[in-house]
Amino acid sequence: MSLMCAILQALELLLIRNYIPQRSFFIALGHDEEVSGVNGAQKISALLQARGIQLAFIVDEGSFLLDGFIPNLQKPFAMVAVSEKGAINLMLQVNMTPGHSSAPPKETSIGILAAAVSRLEQTPMPNMFGGGPLKMALQQLANEFPFPANIVLSNLWLFQPLVSRLMERNYITNALVRTTTALTMFNAGVKVNVIPPVAQATINFRIHPAQTVQEVLKLAKDIVADDRIQFHVLNAFDPLPVSPSDDQALGYQLLRQTIQSVFPEVNIVAPGTCIGNTDSRHYTNLTTGIYRFNPIYLQPQSFSSIHGINEKISVQAYETQVKFIFEFIQNADADPRPVPHLHEL
Numbered sequence: 562m563s564l565m566c567a568i569l570q571a572l573e574l575l576l577i578r579n580y581i582p583q584r585s586f587f588i589a590l591g592h593d594e595e596v597s598g599v600n601g602a603q604k605i606s607a608l609l610q611a612r613g614i615q616l617a618f619i620v621d622e623g624s625f626l627l628d629g630f631i632p633n634l635q636k637p638f639a640m641v642a643v644s645e646k647g648a649i650n651l652m653l654q655v656n657m658t659p660g661h662s663s664a665p666p667k668e669t670s671i672g673i674l675a676a677a678v679s680r681l682e683q684t685p686m687p688n689m690f691g692g693g694p695l696k697m698a699l700q701q702l703a704n705e706f707p708f709p710a711n712i713v714l715s716n717l718w719l720f721q722p723l724v725s726r727l728m729e730r731n732y733i734t735n736a737l738v739r740t741t742t743a744l745t746m747f748n749a750g751v752k753v754n755v756i757p758p759v760a761q762a763t764i765n766f767r768i769h770p771a772q773t774v775q776e777v778l779k780l781a782k783d784i785v786a787d788d789r790i791q792f793h794v795l796n797a798f799d800p801l802p803v804s805p806s807d808d809q810a811l812g813y814q815l816l817r818q819t820i821q822s823v824f825p826e827v828n829i830v831a832p833g834t835c836i837g838n839t840d841s842r843h844y845t846n847l848t849t850g851i852y853r854f855n856p857i858y859l860q861p862q863s864f865s866s867i868h869g870i871n872e873k874i875s876v877q878a879y880e881t882q883v884k885f886i887f888e889f890i891q892n893a894d895a896d897p898r899p900v901p902h903l904h905e906l
């Protein structure tokens with residue numbers, strides 16, 4: 562929400578200054594972003610495609626200036642998400658004969674389903690650490706760590722098993738190394754003395770970039786291993802492709818340049834994976850450069866306020882958000898050539 566307001570406010574400031582852009586900018590604000598984007602972003606994307614428009618890159622929400630997420634890393638760093646996890650909403654259902662609770666059967670629909678979802682919760686999907694943006698980010702961050710972590714991260718060919726285990730210890734970094742399994746809904750029973758005929762549970766999986774919808778479904782079926790349980794895929798999509806982050810990647814380099822200018826205290830800009838889902842997945846038909854970055858600091862203690870209690874942003878952080886977008890639009894307008902990568906900041 563704050564990002565949307567910041568975009569509009571930055572545009573207003575540009576208009577007040579009679580700013581006339583040289584290149585075309587599209588501002589796409591979907592009204593249903595939190596519930597799939599099917600009637601907003603998906604339709605905007607189809608309309609742009611019908612008009613023959615191709616985009617140099619797009620920027621959406623989905624990652625931050627991360628502060629305190631990795632133990633021993635003293636300074637914050639900017640993570641620009643160049644990919645995004647996939648997702649499956651899977652509904653499990655058990656149908657049993659209803660009856661009077663005074664003489665219950667050995668197993669009920671609720672008991673069978675509860676055991677199944679518990680198996681899913683207790684059996685994490687495999688740790689997929691080993692490639693993609695996360696490994697690149699850790700290698701870029703290596704020199705920011707004190708000894709011996711710097712040596713460990715510079716030599717992932719040797720220490721990969723150790724690092725992948727350490728990542729599992731924290732529930733946020735764990736989400737970066739595997740497909741996550743979240744039990745989000747459970748419905749059964751309408752009366753205290755009736756054995757219910759139907760029990761339903763919904764599981765929200767966020768798919769690691771190295772896996773697919775089909776692979777995760779197969780794993781889930783193998784873990785549940787109970788023919789009495791029906792599987793209904795409510796909706797699903799594979800992880801998003803990885804956008805370029807090399808020296809020639811215009812969108813990434815413009816973000817890096819603007820981050821360095823607006824947040825001079827940040828030494829490292831690294832590519833990463835968005836663990837949530839954004840509207841940007843509806844725009845893969847228009848560009849291969851999709852970058853997710855919200856120019857605000859995020860600390861682990863604020864993570865739970867996203868979609869949680871007392872979600873907020875300080876006035877100062879909001880002002881910086883506006884400043885970032887104001888500068889980013891002008892930087893993107895100034896020169897269509899990628900900005901050379903500076904290794905020493």
Ligand SMILES: CCCCCCCC/C=C\CCCCCCCC(=O)N[C@@H](CCSC)C(=O)O
Nearest residue numbers: 594595596597623627630733734836837838839
């Ligand atoms: C190198 C280690 C650092 C690890 C830090 C990771 C921190 C990531 C922090 C935040 C991720 C927030 C994700 C934002 C996504 C916001 C959008 C959103 O909520 N989308 C909904 C929409 C669903 S529609 C299918 C969602 O449920 O994801």
